[in-house]
Amino acid sequence: MAERIRSERRQASKDRVPSVAPGQAIVYTRYAEEKSVVMNPDDFHRLATLDGDLAELASNRIPISDLTLEALQLEAAPGTPIEEPAEIEAILGL
Numbered sequence: 001m002a003e004r005i006r007s008e009r010r011q012a013s014k015d016r017v018p019s020v021a022p023g024q025a026i027v028y029t030r031y032a033e034e035k036s037v038v039m040n041p042d043d044f045h046r047l048a049t050l051d052g053d054l055a056e057l058a059s060n061r062i063p064i065s066d067l068t069l070e071a072l073q074l075e076a077a078p079g080t081p082i083e084e085p086a087e088i089e090a091i092l093g094l
Contacts, residue, residue, distance in 0.1 A: 005048045005051045021040060022043055026038040067092065070092065074091065
């Protein structure tokens with residue numbers, strides 16, 4: 001899994017950084033390699049929240065039941081597709 005976004009706070013009087021409008025970013029490069037990105041604080045906080053939400057969703061996997069595994073195996077097996085609900089229920093023993 002990817003590393004979560006971390007941030008470091010610095011005083012604006014120490015490092016001169018331009019203001020960035022919402023929805024935009026400034027990418028700083030050196031020798032054609034991206035070194036850093038400056039973005040609007042609202043965009044950054046939204047991105048960090050989405051990153052946290054995505055990490056939580058990825059770690060909370062729903063367990064797959066035996067019935068679901070059997071259905072996936074039957075679905076992946078070559079042959080004539082079964083589309084009638086009654087036939088599917090009979091195969092799965094429902």
